[in-house]
Structures are given as C-alpha cells and as structure tokens.
Amino acid sequence: MSILPFGDLAALGLAPEMIGPVEHLQLPTPDVDQALGISQPDVTFVLSSRVAMNARDAQPLAEGASDALVDARSDVLRAIGVDLRLDRAEGALQLEWAADTDVRVRDVRPDRPLPAAADGYVRLTLRQVGRFLVESPAGVPLVLGVLEDDTLALAAVSAWPAPPLDHWTGPMTDEWLQSTVARALPGADAWTRTALAGAIARLAAVAPSSHAPGASSAGTPDDGGAHALLRRVSASPATIGPRSWARGLDPGALASIEEHARRRAIALEHDLDHLLAVFPAEATEARAAWTRVCHRRDDLEGVRLLLLEAGAGDGLDEALRDTDRAGRSLRLSLNVAVDDERLRRVALGDPGAWWGDPAYEVRLL
Amino acid sequence: MAATPPRRARDEAALAAGPWCWPPADILGLESERSADEDNPPTPRPGHVAAVTVRGRTTTLWHLHLAPHRAARSTVLGADARASWRSAGIALPRSLPVLWRSVHEATQEMPVIQRLRTSIDAPGFEERDAVVDGPSFGLAFFLLLASSVLDCAVPGDVIASAAIDAYGRLHGVDGLRQKLEGVRALAPGVSRVVVSADQAHEAERHAGGTLEVIGATSAAEALERVFGPRLSTLLVDAGSDPARRAELTSGFFRLALVGRGAAIDWSPVARGADQALRTWTELGPDERYQLEFARAVAARHESNEGDLPLPDAAWLRGRPRMVRVQVLSHLVQQCADTGRPGATEVEALASHEVHGDPYEAFLPQLRLHGALCRLWALTGRADRALADNERLTRAALAVFAPADASFPLSEWLRLAAALGDVQAFERAGAAREEALTHGGFGEHGGPYVDLAWARGRLLFSADDARARAVVDRLSADASLPAHVRWSACRWAGAPQRWRLWHDAGHAPLARRYQVLAALDAALASGDTVADSLVDELERLDPGPVGHLRRHGAGAADVARLYPY
Numbered sequence: 001m002s003i004l005p006f007g008d009l010a011a012l013g014l015a016p017e018m019i020g021p022v023e024h025l026q027l028p029t030p031d032v033d034q035a036l037g038i039s040q041p042d043v044t045f046v047l048s049s050r051v052a053m054n055a056r057d058a059q060p061l062a063e064g065a066s067d068a069l070v071d072a073r074s075d076v077l078r079a080i081g082v083d084l085r086l087d088r089a090e091g092a093l094q095l096e097w098a099a100d101t102d103v104r105v106r107d108v109r110p111d112r113p114l115p116a117a118a119d120g121y122v123r124l125t126l127r128q129v130g131r132f133l134v135e136s137p138a139g140v141p142l143v144l145g146v147l148e149d150d151t152l153a154l155a156a157v158s159a160w161p162a163p164p165l166d167h168w169t170g171p172m173t174d175e176w177l178q179s180t181v182a183r184a185l186p187g188a189d190a191w192t193r194t195a196l197a198g199a200i201a202r203l204a205a206v207a208p209s210s211h212a213p214g215a216s217s218a219g220t221p222d223d224g225g226a227h228a229l230l231r232r233v234s235a236s237p238a239t240i241g242p243r244s245w246a247r248g249l250d251p252g253a254l255a256s257i258e259e260h261a262r263r264r265a266i267a268l269e270h271d272l273d274h275l276l277a278v279f280p281a282e283a284t285e286a287r288a289a290w291t292r293v294c295h296r297r298d299d300l301e302g303v304r305l306l307l308l309e310a311g312a313g314d315g316l317d318e319a320l321r322d323t324d325r326a327g328r329s330l331r332l333s334l335n336v337a338v339d340d341e342r343l344r345r346v347a348l349g350d351p352g353a354w355w356g357d358p359a360y361e362v363r364l365l
Numbered sequence: 366m367a368a369t370p371p372r373r374a375r376d377e378a379a380l381a382a383g384p385w386c387w388p389p390a391d392i393l394g395l396e397s398e399r400s401a402d403e404d405n406p407p408t409p410r411p412g413h414v415a416a417v418t419v420r421g422r423t424t425t426l427w428h429l430h431l432a433p434h435r436a437a438r439s440t441v442l443g444a445d446a447r448a449s450w451r452s453a454g455i456a457l458p459r460s461l462p463v464l465w466r467s468v469h470e471a472t473q474e475m476p477v478i479q480r481l482r483t484s485i486d487a488p489g490f491e492e493r494d495a496v497v498d499g500p501s502f503g504l505a506f507f508l509l510l511a512s513s514v515l516d517c518a519v520p521g522d523v524i525a526s527a528a529i530d531a532y533g534r535l536h537g538v539d540g541l542r543q544k545l546e547g548v549r550a551l552a553p554g555v556s557r558v559v560v561s562a563d564q565a566h567e568a569e570r571h572a573g574g575t576l577e578v579i580g581a582t583s584a585a586e587a588l589e590r591v592f593g594p595r596l597s598t599l600l601v602d603a604g605s606d607p608a609r610r611a612e613l614t615s616g617f618f619r620l621a622l623v624g625r626g627a628a629i630d631w632s633p634v635a636r637g638a639d640q641a642l643r644t645w646t647e648l649g650p651d652e653r654y655q656l657e658f659a660r661a662v663a664a665r666h667e668s669n670e671g672d673l674p675l676p677d678a679a680w681l682r683g684r685p686r687m688v689r690v691q692v693l694s695h696l697v698q699q700c701a702d703t704g705r706p707g708a709t710e711v712e713a714l715a716s717h718e719v720h721g722d723p724y725e726a727f728l729p730q731l732r733l734h735g736a737l738c739r740l741w742a743l744t745g746r747a748d749r750a751l752a753d754n755e756r757l758t759r760a761a762l763a764v765f766a767p768a769d770a771s772f773p774l775s776e777w778l779r780l781a782a783a784l785g786d787v788q789a790f791e792r793a794g795a796a797r798e799e800a801l802t803h804g805g806f807g808e809h810g811g812p813y814v815d816l817a818w819a820r821g822r823l824l825f826s827a828d829d830a831r832a833r834a835v836v837d838r839l840s841a842d843a844s845l846p847a848h849v850r851w852s853a854c855r856w857a858g859a860p861q862r863w864r865l866w867h868d869a870g871h872a873p874l875a876r877r878y879q880v881l882a883a884l885d886a887a888l889a890s891g892d893t894v895a896d897s898l899v900d901e902l903e904r905l906d907p908g909p910v911g912h913l914r915r916h917g918a919g920a921a922d923v924a925r926l927y928p929y
Contacts, residue, residue, distance in 0.1 A: 023488050070493055071423075073485035086490055278550045279573060 003146055003155045004131070012108055012133070012144075013159075019144065020156035020189040023076045027150045028088060069094060076154040080142045080263040082134065093152070095134070101263055103142065108133045133157070140259040158190035158260060160253035163197040168241035174204050176341050177238075191260055197242035198302015201309075203345045204238035246306035254312045261303045265319035268296050272326040276333055290336040294343050294355035297327060301346075301353070327354040379481045382428040383407055384521030385415040385552040386481060406554060409521040412513035415481070415555070416505035417526055417547050419540035421492040424547030425483045429502070429509050432477040440478050443498025449529060450475060453506035453584075456533035459628050460585035461511055461596075471513050476506065482551040486543070501538035503529030504559060507584050508591060515592075515599060523591055524548055525559040532626075532808065533584040534844040535561040545571040559587050563843045582843055585630035600637055604645035613641070614652045617659035622691045625666045625846070626809045635663035635671070654680060662695050665702050668874065669906055673699045675706050675714070690718045690729040697736035701743055701928075703908040708744055712737065723760035728769060731757055735773045742780055742926060743909055745916035751780040751789060758796055767800035771810025774800070775817040782821030783925040790821055812839055812849050820856045824925075837861055851878040852929045855885070877905045884924050895920040902927070 002009070003022045009015065072084040081101025085094045097103055108131045130147040141157040169181050181196050188196070249257070272293060280286045300320065307313030331354045338357050347356030379386040384406035413430040427440075442450070454472035483491050504525035512519045526544050528536040538544070541564055548555055557577045560568045565580025572578050581587040588596065603609045617638050620627050628634055638660035642653070654676055664671030673696065681689055693715045700711045719734050720726035726734070735757055742750040754777040761770035774796060781789035797818055800806065806814050815835050822832035839845060839853035840861040854865050855878045865879040880902045887895040899920045903910035913923050 025489050028490050028492070071483045071485065071491040073488050073491075075488050274550065276575075278546065279575070 003144055003153050014141070014144070014157060017162045017188075017193075018158050018160070018190050020076070020158065020191060021187070022153050022155045023074060025072060025074060025084075025152040025154065027152060028070065028086070074154055076143055076156050077134070079156065079267050080134065080260075081266050082143075093147075101266060102137050103134050104137055105132055105134050107131070108144075136259045138255065138259070140256045142260070142263070156189065156191060156260075158194070158256070160190055160194075160249065160256045162190040162193045163242060163245045165193055165196055165200070168197075168200055168238050172200075172204060172238045174238070177204055180342070194257060194306065195299035195302050197245065198304070198306050199298070199342070200238050201242040202302055202305055202349065203342065242306060243309045246310045249310055254307065254310050257303060258307055258312055258316050261300055261307070261316045262319045264296070265300055265316060265323045268293065268300070269319075269323040269326045271296075272323065272330050276330055279334065286334075286336050287338055290334065291338055291340050291343065293327075294338070294340075294346075297323070297355040298342060298346055301355075324354060331355075331358075379426075381407065382479070382481055383413055383415060384409055384554045385426065385428075385524065387554040389553060389556065406521065409518035411516045411518045412509060414505050414509045414512065414519050415524050415552060416478075416502050417524065417544045417551070418497060418499065418501060419543045419547065420494065422486045422489060423483055423492045424486070424543055424551065425491075425493075426481040426547065426551040427497075427502075428479045428481050429476050429505055430479075431471065431474065431509065431513050440480065441496045442475055442478065443494075443496040445498045445500050446496075446502055447475065449500050449503040450506050452529050452531045453503060453510055455531040456507060456529055456584050457510050457514070460507075460533040460583065460630065461515070461588060461633075468510065468514055471510050476509060478502075484547055484550045486546075499539075500528035500536070501526055501540075501544070503527060504535060504584065504587055507533075508559075508587070511588055511592075515596075517592060517595055517599060519591060520557075521554060522556040523559065524552060524555045524557075525587065525591075527559065527561040527564070527581070527587075529584055530844075532844075533628075533630075535581055535583060535587065536844070537561045537564040541567055542571045545573070545576060549573055549575055559591060583630045585628065585633055589630075589633060596633070597636070597640055600640055601644045604641060607647070610645060610647075611652065614648075614655050617641070618655035621659040621662035621695070622688065628663075628666075631663040631666040635660055635667055638663060650677075651680065658692070658695070661699060665699055669702045669908055671699065671703060672705055673703075675710060681714070686718075687727065687729050690727075690733050693718055694729065694733040694736045697733065697740055701736070701740040701909065701912065704911045705908075708740060708912070712740070723757050724764060726760070728761075728765060731761055731765075731769075732772070735776065738773070738776060739928060740912075742776070743912035743916070743928065747780055747784055747926060751777065751784060751786065754780060755789065755792065758793070762796065762800055767803050767805060768807035768810045770796075770800060771806040771814050774806075775810075775813045778814070778817035778821045779928075780926075782824040787825070790825070793821075794818065812842070812845050815839060816849055816853055816856075820852075823856050832856075833858055840864070847872070847874050848929050851875050854878055855882045873905070877902065880905065881924065881927060884920065888921055888924055899923050 002016060003019055004012075006016055009019065070086040070088055072086055074082075074084045077084050077095070080103070081097055082103055083096040085096065086092070087094060095103070095105060130145075132145045133141055134143040134145065135141050141159045144155050144157050146153045165181055165185060169178050172178050177200060181200065184192060184196055246254075275289065275293065280289055300316070300323075304313055304316055304320070307316060337359070340357065343355065343357040344360055346353050347358075347360035350356060351360075376386075387406035410430075413428065416427045416429050418425050418427065450472070454468055457468050478497060485491055504527040507529050508519050508523075508525055511517075526538055526541065526548075528538055530536065538561070541560065545558060545568060548558060556575070557579055558568065558572070559579045559581055562580040562582040565578055568576075568578040568580070579587070579590050581590060600613070603613055617634065620634060625631075638656045642648070642656050642660065645652075648656070658673060658676075661671035661673035665673075675696065676692065681692065684692060693711075696706060696711050697715050700706055700708050715733060715737060718730065719737065720730045723731060723734065734753065738750040738753045738757070741747070741753075754773045757773035758770050758777050761773060774793060777793040778790065778797070781787075781793055797814060805811055816839055819832040819835035819839075822829045823836070833856075836853045836857040840850055840857045842850065845853075851865065851872075851874055854861050854875075862882055865875050865882055868875040869879040870876075880898055884895055884898040884902065886892075887898060899910065899914070902923065903914065909928050910923060913926055918926060
C-alpha cells in the first residue's frame with residue numbers, strides 16, 4: 001500500500017519507486033488523565049536538534065521532565081539516524097538526532113508555508129492530516145511522514161532514478177544472483193534496487209553447478225570459488241551495466257545516494273555496537289542476526305562501488321571507517337558460522353572483509 | 366549557553382543514574398575510549414537498584430531508589446507493585462534477621478522509580494501505563510531495602526527479576542525472555558541476573574551467554590549470592606561497638622526464640638552467630654549464651670544439627686517466664702532433633718513449666734508441651750505423645766487460632782497413622798476438616814498438616830488417590846521448606862520420588878529421604894538391607910534415629926516413627 005496516492009507523490013516531485021516500504025505506527029490510546037477530560041492542544045510536531053521543546057509554550061523541558069516523553073521505534077527513521085518520541089500530554093511528536101545525522105523537516109502540504117526555522121528547532125503544527133518530509137541539511141529527501149487519524153506512516157524516500165536491473169539480470173548465467181534479484185525486486189524502492197545493482201556489479205560470477213542455490217555449503221573454498229573469483233574480474237554485461245548506470249547519474253542523484261548510504265552506515269555502526277550485548281544465544285537466531293548485519297554492510301559496499309565508479313563516495317568512505325571498526329571488533333568477539341552464498345562470494349572477492357563468510361576468509365588469508 | 370541535545374541528554378541521564386547502562390570495559394576496546402574521556406561509571410550507591418518491566422512489546426529499564434522528601438519525580442506504582450513493596454518490607458527482617466537498622470523507617474515511603482531506557486521489539490510507540498504495576502519488582506524492592514538498611518550498595522552488575530512474598534519466598538515472573546533480552550539490550554553493565562530458582566533454567570536459555578543467571582529460592586539466598594562476604598564483614602564491624610553488639614546479640618536471640626517460621630533460610634543466622642562468637646572478643650557470658658543459643662537453633666532448623674548446652678540455672682531463672690518457657694521448648698526440640706542436651710536433664714527442667722490443663726495454658730506453654738510430646742514419641746512413649754497431642758490440638762483449636770494448632774495436629778495425625786490407630790486418625794482428620802472450615806492453618810502451618818494427613822492416609826492405604834495428589838503437590842512446591850518437600854517426595858508417586866535419587870548427590874537433606882524411601886521399599890519386600898539403611902539414616906540424622914534405636918526401635922519402627 002502506497003503511503004500517498006500517486007498524484008500526491010507526483011506533486012511532491014516523487015515517483016512511486018522512490019518510496020520505500022511503509023512503516024505504520026499506531027499512536028497510543030489516551031491514558032487515564034486524558035479520559036478524565038484534560039483538553040488536548042492541536043496535534044503538534046516538535047522538531048528539534050538542540051533542545052526538547054514543550055509543544056504548548058515552546059519552553060525547554062525541565063530536567064527530569066523527559067519522563068513525559070514516550071519512546072517510539074521507527075526502523076525507517078532509525079536508518080537515517082533519527083529518533084522519534086511522543087509527548088502524549090502535549091500531543092506532540094519529537095524527532096531527535098545527533099550532529100552527524102542532522103536533518104531538517106518541512107511541512108509538505110500545499111496549503112502550508114514552510115515553517116520558519118528557529119534556533120535549533122522547527123515546529124510544524126498539523127491539524128487532522130499532516131504530511132512532512134525529513135531531509136538532509138542539503139535538501140536530500142530522506143523520509144516521508146503522513147499522520148492520518150491515529151496512525152503515523154513513515155517511508156524512506158530514495159529520490160533518484162532506479163537502476164534498470166532487468167536489463168542486466170536477463171543475460172546473466174549466474175542463477176543464484178538472478179534468483180536473488182528476482183526475489184528482492186517486487187516492490188523494491190530505488191535504494192534496494194541500487195544496492196542490488198551494486199551486488200550485481202561486485203558479486204556476479206559464472207557460478208559452477210556446486211554453487212547453485214541451496215548448494216553453497218556443499219562446496220569447499222577450493223572447488224570452484226577461486227575459479228569464480230578469476231572469472232568475475234572479466235568484464236561482463238552484468239558487471240558493466242551497473243557501473244555505466246552509476247556514471248550516468250547526475251550530481252544530485254549521486255548526492256542523494258551517498259547521503260542515504262552514509263546515514264545507513266552510521267546506523268549500522270550503532271547497531272553493531274549494540275549487537276554484542278544482545279547477540280542471540282541460540283545458534284539459528286545468532287546466525288540470522290549476524291547474516292542480517294553482514295548483508296546490510298554488503299549493500300553499502302555495493303553502493304560504495306557504484307559511487308566510486310561515478311567519482312563520488314568520500315562521505316560514505318568516512319562513515320564506513322567507524323562502521324568497519326565496529327564490525328571487525330564484533331567479528332573478533334563472536335564465533336558464528338554462516339551458510340550464505342552472498343557472504344561466501346564476499347569472502348572470495350575480498351578476504352579482508354569482516355562481513356564475508358569466515359570459513360572462506362580463513363582459507364584465503 | 367547551548368542546551369544539550371535531547372538524545373544525548375537522555376543517554377547521559379541513564380549513564381549518570383548508575384553503572385547499569387555503561388558498557389562493560391572489556392568489550393570492543395571501550396576501555397581505552399573511557400580513559401580518553403576520563404569518564405567512568407558511577408559507583409553503585411546504597412539504596413539504588415535497577416529493575417526491568419515488560420509491557421506488551423516494550424521493555425523498560427528502571428532506576429529504583431529511596432529519595433528523601435520525595436525530591437525526585439517518580440512513576441506511580443499500582444496495587445500489585447505496592448503489595449510487593451510491603452512484602453519486601455516484611456520479608457527483609459525474616460531474611461536478614463539481625464542486621465537491619467530500621468526497616469520500618471525505610472518502608473515508610475514508596476520508592477522512587479524512574480525510567481532509564483526502553484526498547485521496543487517492533488516498530489511502534491512505547492506501551493506505557495499511567496501506573497507501573499505487577500509483582501516482578503519484588504526482589505528488586507527487597508534488595509533496595511536491604512541495601513539501604515545495611516548501607517551497602519548492591520553491586521552494579523546485578524539486576525533482579527523475581528516476585529517475592531511476605532515470607533521471603535521467591536516466585537517466577539511473566540515475560541522472562543523479553544525481560545532478559547531487555548536487560549542485555551538496555552543495561553550492558555549488568556552481567557548477573559537473579560531470578561526465582563524455578564525459572565533459572567528458563568533464564569539460562571535466554572541469557573545469551575552474556576548474563577550469569579543466579580537462581581534463588583528465597584530472598585535470604587538472593588542476599589547471600591548478591592552481597593556475598595560483605596554481609597559477614599558488616600557483622601564483624603558491628604561487634605566493635607558495644608551498644609550495637611548488644612543490640613545484635615539480642616536480635617539473634619529473639620529471632621531464634623520465635624521459631625522456624627521467623628526466617629526462611631536459617632543458614633545465614635547460623636553463620637552470623639558463629640562468626641560473632643568467633644570474632645567478637647569482648648562478649649559477656651549472657652551475650653555468649655544468647656549467641657550459642659541462636660547458632661544451635663539455627664543449625665537445627667537448617668539441618669537437625671547444632672550443639673546447645675544447658676543454660677546456667679541462674680541465667681534461666683533470670684529470664685521472664687514466657688522467655689524461659691520458649692528457651693525450654695527449644696532445648697527440648699534440640700534434644701529431640703540432635704540428641705543433645707540429654708533427654709533426662711532437659712525433661713527435668715521442662716516439666717516444671719508445662720501447664721497441667723492445656724485449656725489454661727498460654728501458647729508458649731502449649732508449644733513446650735508439644736515439644737515434649739515429640740521427644741516422647743522418639744523415646745519409647747509414642748502412645749502418650751499421641752494422647753497428649755490430641756488434647757493439645759483440641760485446646761489450641763478451642764482457645765487460639767487454627768494456625769496455632771497446626772503443630773500438635775500434624776503430630777496427632779502422624780502418630781495415629783504410625784501407631785495404626787484408625788479411630789485416632791479419623792478424629793484427627795475430623796479436627797482438620799473443622800479447622801479448615803474456620804480459616805485453615807495458614808501458609809506456614811498448612812503444608813505440615815497436609816503432609817501429615819496425606820502420609821497417614823497413604824500408610825493406611827497406598828492407593829489413596831486424594832492423599833497422593835496432596836503429596837505430589839507438596840513435593841513440587843519449591844516455596845516450601847526443604848524437609849517438607851523431600852518428605853512429600855518420599856510419599857509421592859514414582860516420578861516425584863525419583864527426584865530424591867536425582868538430587869541426593871548434591872542435597873544432603875534429600876539423601877535422608879532417599880534412604881527412607883529405600884527403607885520403605887526394603888521393608889515392603891522383606892529385604893535384609895533394611896538394617897544397614899537404618900545405620901545410614903542414623904549417620905545422616907543421628908538425633909531422632911539415635912533416640913529411636915536406643916529405645917528399642919527396629920527398622921520398621923524407625924520408618925514409621927521418623928518424625929518428618
């Protein structure tokens with residue numbers, strides 16, 4: 001289900017494929033105090049980078065008063081380094097961020113002027129229906145929010161042309177990569193498609209039969225992996241296509257991709273720092289958790305390759321330094337066996353990548 | 366002046382509250398980062414603990430503390446949480462018997478509870494009620510109070526998640542998996558989690574290899590595990606102050622006088638009194654005897670051990686009458702359970718204080734009489750003990766509450782069955798039924814009466830399904846005193862009896878009942894191993910078995926008359 005009708009998206013300069021999966025957050029039901037009849041002010045967004053503001057009187061909250069704010073989890077906002085909280089008493093939503101994930105937020109309803117920026121915060125008052133766009137300070141759209149009735153809908157916005165994956169996967173002989181792309185493609189937004197393009201450019205290989213889907217664990221590092229690696233260095237339509245596409249992007253699109261990738265790298269670093277404490281004890285869950293973070297890192301690696309191809313990516317490289325430090329530290333603390341063709345290929349292509357399959361990394365190191 | 370960004374302010378508030386939210390120094394190279402920041406976790410403070418709650422998909426880490434004058438903002442506690450606070454306050458003196466300063470003062474105000482962090486396991490808003498409720502703060506409240514009255518901080522790497530009752534028994538909590546995952550996510554500085562013993566296995570499954578699980582059956586055990594040797598150090602230190610020493614000595618003595626139910630776990634009392642005797646060098650004779658008395662009584666409650674000398678006659682005469690009667694009751698029970706002091710000497714002293722008409726006796730006098738009955742049952746006078754227990758029960762039921770009749774009624778039931786007196790057993794059963802209709806025997810006395818009734822029924826008919834169900838239930842109830850549970854295992858069905866074999870290797874008390882169960886089987890099959898099993902039982906529990914054998918009891922008599 002789209003976050004907005006196509007016409008409304010078009011009015012914002014957005015195409016449907018620029019909109020990521022929609023996350024719906026049900027607003028909490030009124031608590032006892034509200035049931036007793038305390039009047040509610042208009043629903044208000046309080047958007048602040050420096051101070052927590054009281055929505056009613058625009059005064060900084062007293063120390064300790066933050067207990068009045070209800071936490072929320074939004075994976076869409078978290079991916080761009082923004083936290084969401086709710087001041088139930090004041091009927092206000094509050095978005096918070098750190099210096100390296102600074103954002104600006106604007107009301108995108110056509111009948112509303114852009115809010116005046118104050119020192120460290122911006123306030124948007126929304127009545128009944130609200131729409132807002134979270135952007136980078138440079139104006140790269142990041143997240144679209146829609147408040148309707150008692151639900152807040154959020155979706156990542158990848159405002160660049162989606163890569164034509166179909167053109168590249170059709171002639172491919174790599175069955176694993178073909179099926180991987182085919183599974184991910186339905187409904188995929190521009191970010192996901194771009195990450196897949198990066199994966200095609202990096203991981204495409206003429207896979208021997210032992211590396212067909214579901215057979216990856218049967219092989220050994222020596223029985224075809226090295227051949228695949230050698231073959232991958234040869235140019236093929238699959239490896240050339242994404243690179244050509246990246247080189248053809250305009251500076252605005254490249255900046256958008258890089259901004260998204262940079263924020264996702266920072267979010268991944270935080271998640272890696274957190275993961276050691278919460279790492280699942282059960283082997284299957286542990287493998288799944290580790291594989292998820294490795295895939296996230298490999299998505300970024302694919303995007304990084306495309307950016308480099310287009311002469312961009314310095315900001316992403318800088319963000320990835322901390323991410324990779326956290327990843328390497330975590331990798332050293334854990335002993336998780338994975339069974340994943342993608343990570344096997346990562347290790348074969350880059351034995352130093354902390355997110356590659358450890359078994360293959362050891363052999364090649 | 367620039368204000369602190371809200372996210373950072375929130376993190377800083379959580380880090381400033383205590384050490385719980387700080388990452389361990391030894392992971393991910395954080396030690397060096399800390400040094401660079403010249404920033405370290407705050408030292409744990411007395412009267413401050415962390416706790417965790419679950420509400421739907423939301424897990425919340427809390428800071429619980431006692432704030433003077435309600436200075437701090439606090440979330441409101443609901444009825445169940447308030448009941449837990451009261452239970453913790455009642456359980457503390459039972460679990461930490463002699464070291465408290467003023468539990469009353471500490472429990473006058475509700476604790477302040479402040480939200481530190483939350484985690485939400487799926488996209489959405491935190492689920493939060495206007496009040497925080499439920500029993501899972503129980504053990505955390507208890508540790509908070511203990512820490513406050515001892516002026517001794519709970520270690521910063523510890524968090525507790527267990528419910529508590531007023532007897533200091535720990536019970537499981539809901540949502541343990543989510544709570545432990547929440548602890549791991551929200552409180553990386555926490556490496557040990559205390560849970561109810563019956564949830565320890567479940568907790569270990571969810572501990573993720575990063576949390577050490579401490580399972581405890583009682584608050585007293587939790588205290589021992591959490592505070593460790595620091596409790597002993599506090600005790601030793603207290604002995605240097607004569608006034609405090611006298612206060613503590615008196616506390617030990619009073620506690621021992623009250624009886625088994627005054628403390629859930631008597632081993633800390635035994636150890637504490639023993640340590641005081643060894644380390645307090647300026648004890649007078651009065652203080653010394655009070656401590657010896659407490660040490661011996663505690664050891665008896667714990668494992669039918671403890672050496673209690675007869676008191677000096679002048680000392681005994683100098684006690685108020687009711688205290689004197691209670692001291693004598695303990696001496697008689699000590700004699701019955703451990704074989705020391707000698708039965709003749711103890712009976713001579715005690716007989717002066719027994720009231721001839723139980724309907725005219727005060728409760729302590731009834732208890733002394735009951736203690737003598739128990740000794741008589743072990744020393745060749747079981748018929749007299751049976752008759753007197755019936756009289757004592759009827760008097761207690763007529764004059765006092767049913768709970769006060771639980772001990773003589775248990776003995777009436779037990780001895781009637783052991784002696785094969787069907788009529789006496791039926792009369793006892795009728796008295797039990799009547800007492801149950803008048804409110805029952807309470808949480809402490811009820812299990813003893815139930816056990817005596819059920820084992821008696823099973824002695825008369827091994828196929829009695831109702832009785833079997835009772836012992837099965839008792840054998841599985843981890844909150845009961847260990848000897849009640851193990852004894853119930855002896856009479857229970859095969860699956861429960863198997864526990865005796867399973868646990869005998871590491872639980873000495875279970876070993877006794879394992880031997881008794883083996884003795885039952887040997888007697889039933891006519892196996893000659895019965896005599897050697899009685900030898901083994903006497904080695905394990907020399908007091909009662911020694912009395913029985915010295916008074917001519919054979920293996921079958923020991924099996925029938927063994928008192929528990």
